[in-house]
Structure formats: structure tokens, C-alpha cells
Amino acid sequence: MKAWKYKSIMPKVLTEKHRLIEPKVIKDLVGRSPQDIGLALADSTYRKEISEIPLKQLSSLSLERAFVKSYMRTCMEIMHHSPNDIAFLLSSILMKFEISTVKTILRATEANLKIEEVSDLLVPAGSLNDVECRRILANSQTVNEVVSALSGLEYGPTLRESLEQYDRTGIFLFLEMSLDKFVCQRLWRSAVNLKGLDRKIGKTIIGLEVDAVNIRTLLRCKMLGIDKGQTKQNLLPVSDVFRESEFKAALESADIPSAIATLSKDAEFAFARDYRYVLDDILEEYRHSGSLPQLELALERSLLRVSLRMLKRYTPFFNIGLILTFLTLKGVEIRNLVACARGKEGRLSTKRIHELLIFP
Amino acid sequence: MSVEIANVHPTRLELLKLKRRKAMAEGIVDILKKDLDALTVALFDLAKEVPSIRRQMTSGLSEAYDLYVESEMVVGPRKIKELSIIAQPTGFHVDIGERKGILGISLPTFELAKETSSELRPRFSLMDSPAKLDASASQIEAVLSKAIELAQIEASMHEVLDLMAIKKRQVNRIQYKILPQLDSAIRYIELILEETERQDAIRVRVLQRKRKERALKAG
Numbered sequence: 001m002k003a004w005k006y007k008s009i010m011p012k013v014l015t016e017k018h019r020l021i022e023p024k025v026i027k028d029l030v031g032r033s034p035q036d037i038g039l040a041l042a043d044s045t046y047r048k049e050i051s052e053i054p055l056k057q058l059s060s061l062s063l064e065r066a067f068v069k070s071y072m073r074t075c076m077e078i079m080h081h082s083p084n085d086i087a088f089l090l091s092s093i094l095m096k097f098e099i100s101t102v103k104t105i106l107r108a109t110e111a112n113l114k115i116e117e118v119s120d121l122l123v124p125a126g127s128l129n130d131v132e133c134r135r136i137l138a139n140s141q142t143v144n145e146v147v148s149a150l151s152g153l154e155y156g157p158t159l160r161e162s163l164e165q166y167d168r169t170g171i172f173l174f175l176e177m178s179l180d181k182f183v184c185q186r187l188w189r190s191a192v193n194l195k196g197l198d199r200k201i202g203k204t205i206i207g208l209e210v211d212a213v214n215i216r217t218l219l220r221c222k223m224l225g226i227d228k229g230q231t232k233q234n235l236l237p238v239s240d241v242f243r244e245s246e247f248k249a250a251l252e253s254a255d256i257p258s259a260i261a262t263l264s265k266d267a268e269f270a271f272a273r274d275y276r277y278v279l280d281d282i283l284e285e286y287r288h289s290g291s292l293p294q295l296e297l298a299l300e301r302s303l304l305r306v307s308l309r310m311l312k313r314y315t316p317f318f319n320i321g322l323i324l325t326f327l328t329l330k331g332v333e334i335r336n337l338v339a340c341a342r343g344k345e346g347r348l349s350t351k352r353i354h355e356l357l358i359f360p
Numbered sequence: 361m362s363v364e365i366a367n368v369h370p371t372r373l374e375l376l377k378l379k380r381r382k383a384m385a386e387g388i389v390d391i392l393k394k395d396l397d398a399l400t401v402a403l404f405d406l407a408k409e410v411p412s413i414r415r416q417m418t419s420g421l422s423e424a425y426d427l428y429v430e431s432e433m434v435v436g437p438r439k440i441k442e443l444s445i446i447a448q449p450t451g452f453h454v455d456i457g458e459r460k461g462i463l464g465i466s467l468p469t470f471e472l473a474k475e476t477s478s479e480l481r482p483r484f485s486l487m488d489s490p491a492k493l494d495a496s497a498s499q500i501e502a503v504l505s506k507a508i509e510l511a512q513i514e515a516s517m518h519e520v521l522d523l524m525a526i527k528k529r530q531v532n533r534i535q536y537k538i539l540p541q542l543d544s545a546i547r548y549i550e551l552i553l554e555e556t557e558r559q560d561a562i563r564v565r566v567l568q569r570k571r572k573e574r575a576l577k578a579g
Contacts, residue, residue, distance in 0.1 A: 064436045103488075104442055111445040121438050172446055176485045217486045224494060226480050234486055292491040293427075296434070339433035346429030356433050 003318040005083040010317055012081045016074055017326045019045045023359045026336050030357070031350040034058045034341040041337070046070045060342035061120055067334040068123050072097055074330065078323065086320060089190040089202060092183070093327060095154075098126030099183045102150065102159075103176055105136055109146050110172055127153055143175070158182040177234060184210045184236045198320040201310050204274050205324045207240050208306055211275070212299055214239065215263065215282075218247060219256055223292050228252075241272040256295075257286055274309070278302040301358050304332055308360055332358050368545050370552035378549065382542040385534050392531045395463060399524045402462040406517045413510045420503040427496035434490040443484040443493070450483075450501065451475035454508060467519050470512040472505045 021044060029037050038050050038058040049066035050058075072094060079090040101123060108118040115137045124130045140146040143166065147159045162178035165171070188210060191202035214235050221231035228251050235247055246266040253259040260283040267275035278299065285298035307328040310321040336357045343353035368374060432440045452474045461467035483497070 060432070061437045061441070064438050100439075103485075107442050107446045113445065121442055123438075171481070173482065173485060176488075180485070180487045213487055216491075220486055220491055220494065221482070223491070224480070224482070226482060230481055234482065293430075293495055296491050335434075335436075338436050342429060342433045342437055346426070346432070348426060348429055348433075352426070352430070353433070356430060 006318050008081040009078060009083070009086065010322065012078055013323050013326050016045070016078070017322070017329070020326075020329055021333055021337075026333070026340065026357065026359075027354070029337070029340045030353045031344060032340070033344050034060050034063055037337065037341050038063060045074065048073075060338060060345050063341050064334075064338045065120075065123050067337060068097065071330055071334055072123075072125060075327065082323075085190075085194050085198070086323065088193060089187075089206075089320070090323075092187045092190040094126060095186055096183050097123065098128055099155065099179045101125045101128045101133065102155070102179060105133060105140075106143055106146055106172075106175055108137060109140055109143055143172075147175075155179060155182045180213075181236055184213070194320060197314060201314065201319055201321045201324065203240055204272075205307055205310065205321075205328075208274060208278060208303060210236055211239050211242060212278070212303055214242070214247065215260075215279075216296060216299065218250060219259065219292060219295065222251070222256055222259060241267055241270045241275050256292070257283060260286065274306045277309075278306060281305075297356070297358070300332075300335075304328055304358060304360060329360065332360075364541075365545055365548055368549060370549045370556075372553065375546060375549045375553065378542055378546050382539065382546065385538050385542065389531055389534050389539075392527050392534070396524060396527050396531065398462055399520055399527065403517060403520045403524070406513050406520065409513055410510065413506055413513065417503055417506045417510065420499055420506060424496045424499035424503060427492050427499060431490050431492035431496060434492060435488065439488045440493065443489055447484045450497075452504070461516065461520070463523075465519060465523055467516040468512065470508045470515070472508045474501075 021041075025040075029040060032040070035055060035058045038053065038055070041047070041050055046066055049069045050063070053062045053066060075090055075094055079087050079094070082090060104118065104121050104123075105128075108121070115134055118137065122130075122133055124133050128136075136146060136149045140149055144163065147156075147163050150156050150159060158178050158181075159175065162174045165174040187206050191206035192199065194202045217234045217236075218231060221234065228248070231251055232244075232247075235244075242263065246263065249266075250259040250262045253262050260279055264276055264279040264283065267273075267279060281302040282295050282298045286292075286295045289295070307321075307325040311325050314321055316322050336359075339356050340353060343356070368378075428440070452472060455471040455473045457469040457471065458466045459469050484493070
């Protein structure tokens with residue numbers, strides 16, 4: 001094990017991990033307005049981004065943008081202290097945000113929105129800074145023009161390929177799906193690129209993250225009655241545990257519990273115990289509640305548990321487990337903070353907001 | 361059916377005719393009043409359904425809104441707002457038909473007909489949206505069918521109310537116009553006939569007196 005390569009990244013991640021907000025503090029924020037939440041977070045890691053928002057403009061939407069910017073900043077700071085292989089994985093995680101920005105630009109162009117109407121939704125990321133986003137939006141009248149403006153970037157060729165499908169069918173989802181597939185493939189590639197224990201942990205956490213999206217997609221398509229061909233188009237191609245045939249078998253199952261059970265059996269054959277834990281968790285939840293939204297919540301909780309389990313299973317230092325767990329915890333923290341702000345804005349009861357929060 | 365006194369022939373035959381018409385008009389009023397009662401009952405039956413459907417609609421909409429907010433809580437309001445700007449609206453139209461209601465009147469029927477395409481596709485990116493958004497959308501669809509049911513009931517109520525107004529006008533016309541006219545025509549003929557009878561009686565008495573006087577002169 002080359003422990004030396006973690007000499008500067010681990011202290012950085014540990015410091016950031018200690019800056020995470022305590023679950024008790026988040027629970028106390030339930031029922032408080034976005035302004036109150038913004039003020040309460042004045043001395044947190046989000047201070048810099050929140051201070052840029054005028055008090056009157058503090059809403060769940062502006063807070064979400066601030067949190068995402070903060071997440072990206074933290075991720076980039078960690079990346080600067082990382083060795084090459086880990087930096088590549090972190091750049092793939094950051095790529096998710098850039099892809100999200102691309103989707104925002106494409107959606108805004110498809111809907112003929114003006115720049116001012118999109119500015120609330122746009123979070124500049126990666127090579128798409130604020131000026132570049134505005135330039136693309138101002139100069140592009142059609143989706144084709146956006147795609148040609150983005151053609152020089154890493155995902156340009158992928159976008160061009162899916163543009164043909166979009167031009168032929170007029171279905172916008174093809175563009176979104178190609179971007180999702182691109183970012184997932186990049187994430188998987190960066191996890192496979194790691195070495196030793198890092199590779200094992202990275203493949204488990206990233207693989208589960210991607211497969212969780214596939215499981216969600218598969219179960220939702222089953223629930224909505226979307227045909228198998230369409231469902232297959234929506235599945236992400238990367239998976240170490242599930243192959244296409246296994247997803248196909250799950251698709252052909254009679255109902256949702258049997259589809260989960262089929263996947264769980266496949267995970268057992270692949271000796272992927274973390275997958276089994278996750279699938280067993282969601283199967284139990286679905287049998288208990290019979291609700292897909294509840295199942296999705298259980299899936300999110302289960303994924304968080306897998307990340308935390310990695311810390312217990314392996315030493316928390318000198319491997320990528322701590323970094324990925326920290327990023328998962330940070331993501332969940334942001335999700336919880338946004339949920340608190342939006343729940344209050346939407347006048348939901350505090351009980352209901354509490355139910356939708358995820359804690360380790 | 362109106363009767364103008366100027367056009368009435370003061371004869372017994374006419375009197376009989378008018379009395380028959382009056383009896384018939386009274387019969388019609390009875391029937392119309394019974395129809396009105398039946399329509400009122402039908403109206404109340406329809407009106408009774410409205411509050412419960414309105415309540416179902418309100419609770420359905422509030423549930424759909426809560427699910428929408430919850431979906432924003434799960435994936436963030438930004439993604440849901442983005443999805444909402446490009447999501448294709450669900451196509452639907454309302455089939456309008458007819459059914460026979462009370463007293464054989466035709467009441468409208470509205471039926472929700474969804475546009476079904478041969479290939480069912482996800483409406484928005486499945487990666488960016490939670491299942492709660494589907495639940496919210498399906499809740500809205502359920503509310504839509506309730507709204508159409510409510511529209512059908514309200515349209516039926518309009519039909520029944522229109523018919524009630526017509527019946528009410530008919531009753532009023534007979535009760536307050538035709539029957540008084542008939543009554544006055546009958547009274548007029550009866551007066552004329554009485555007058556004629558009195559004149560005849562006087563004429564008979566004058567003739568009898570003249571006959572007696574002629575008999576006395578001859579005798």
C-alpha cells in the first residue's frame with residue numbers, strides 16, 4: 001500500500017468531515033424558513049456562498065445553488081491535494097455537475113427561455129463558467145446550435161451522436177440520456193482506473209451508485225407500465241454485478257418484489273454482498289409500505305449505509321473510502337438542508353419533513 | 361289557449377267548451393307541478409353529490425401538491441423546475457355523450473379520454489426525477505377525472521334547472537293568465553245567458569199578459 005500518496009489528502013478530508021453539520025443541528029432546522037436556515041448556516045462551510053445571496057432572495061432554490069457551489073468548491077479543494085487517479089475520480093464526480101449545467105442549457109433552449117429566466121437554475125460548473133453559459137445561451141436559438149457550441153468539450157461527440165436521434169424523433173430525452181450515460185461511464189472508468197483497495201472500494205461505491213439509478217429506473221418503468229424496449233434504453237450501461245441479461249430477467253418478473261428478488265439473487269451469485277444488503281433493504285421496505293417513493297428513500301438510506309460500512313470494513317485512512325464517504329455524507333447533508341428549506345416553503349408539516357430526511 | 365272576451369260567443373255550447381278547457385288547464389297545472397316536484401328532487405340528488413366531489417378534488421389537489429413539494433425536497437427544486445419547463449403535457453380530451461335522465465330529458469355525459477400512444481415513454485428524465493413526481497402526476501390525473509365528473513353533474517344541474525324554469529313559466533302562464541281569462545269568459549257567458557234568460561222570461565210574461573188581454577177583449 002502506498003500510504004504516502006494520501007499524506008495531504010487525508011488531513012484535508014478529515015478536516016472537511018469534521019465541518020459537516022451534526023444531524024441534531026439539521027433536525028433543529030426543520031420547520032424554519034429558508035432565511036432562518038441561511039442565517040443559521042452563517043458560520044458553516046456554506047458561509048461564503050450564502051453570503052453572496054441577498055437576504056430577501058434567500059429561498060430553497062437560491063440555497064440549493066449555494067450548497068451545490070460549496071460542494072463543488074470542496075470537491076475541487078480535495079482534488080488539488082489528490083494523487084492523479086483519485087483526482088480523476090473526483091473530476092468525474094465534478095463532471096456530474098457540469099453535465100447538469102449542460103442539461104439546464106439544453107432544456108432552456110428547448111423551452112425557448114430567456115437568459116434571465118434560466119439564471120436562477122444555472123449553476124456554472126467545470127469548463128462551463130458563468131460567462132460561457134451566458135454566451136452559449138445568448139448565441140443559440142436551437143438545441144443543434146447548443147450542441148455545436150459544446151462540440152469542443154469532452155462530451156461533445158456523445159451529444160452529437162444523440163443529436164441525430166433527437167433530430168429524427170424530436171424526443172428530447174435522448175439527449176439527456178446520452179449525457180447521463182456519458183457521466184456514468186466516466187465515473188465507472190475512473191473507479192476502475194484506481195488501484196488495489198481503492199479500486200475495490202471505488203467499484204463498490206460507484207458501481208452501487210450507478211446500479212441504484214438503474215434499479216430505480218427499472219422499478220419505475222415497471223410501475224408506469226413502460227415497455228421493455230423503452231426501459232432498456234433508459235438503463236445505464238455500466239455495471240460490474242448486473243449484466244444486461246440480468247436486468248432483462250428482472251424486467252420480465254411479474255411484479256416489483258419479484259424483480260428486486262431476481263436482482264438480489266444475481267448479486268448473491270456475483271458475491272456482491274453490499275448489493276445484497278441494499279436490495280434486501282429495499283425489498284423489505286417495499287413489502288412493508290408498498291410504495292415506490294418509500295422504496296427510493298430506503299435506497300438512498302441504504303447507499304449511505306454502504307459508504308459508512310466501507311469505513312468500518314477497511315481502515316478509514318490510506319484508502320479512498322473516507323473520501324467517497326465524506327462526499328456521500330456531504331451530498332446527503334445538502335439534500336437534507338434543501339429538504340428542510342423547501343419543506344417549510346411548501347408548508348409541509350414538520351413530521352413529514354422529518355420523515356423525508358436521511359441520517360447516517 | 362288564451363281567450364279574448366271579444367271573440368267569445370255567449371252560447372251554452374261555448375260555455376261547455378270553456379269549462380272543459382278550464383278543467384283541462386287545471387289538470388295540466390297539476391301535472392306540471394308534479395313534474396316540478398320530480399325535477400326538484402332530481403336537482404337535490406345531483407346537488408348532494410357536488411360537495412363530496414369538490415372535497416375529493418380539494419384533497420386530491422392538496423395531496424398532489426404535497427407530493428410535488430416532496431419531490432422537490434428529494435432531488436432539489438432546481439431539477440424539478442427544469443423538468444417542468446420541458447415536460448410534455450399529458451394529452452386528453454373529453455368525450456361528450458347523452459343519457460336519459462328524469463322525465464326522459466337528455467342529460468350530458470362527459471368522459472375523460474386519454475390520448476394513448478402506441479409507445480409509452482417516460483415523460484421526463486428518470487435519473488433527475490423521483491418516483492414522487494410520478495405519484496404527483498398520477499394524483500393530478502385522478503383529480504382531473506373528478507373535475508370532469510363534477511362538470512358532468514353541474515351540466516346536468518343546468519339542464520334540470522332550465523327545464524324547471526320552463527315548467528315554472530308554463531304553470532305561471534296557466535295559473536295567472538289562462539285560468540283567469542277562462543274564468544272571466546265563463547262568467548261573461550254565464551252573465552249573458554242569465555240576462556238572455558231573464559229577457560226571455562219577461563218576454564214570455566208580456567206575451568202571456570197580451571194573450572190574456574186579447575182573450576178578455578174577444579170574450
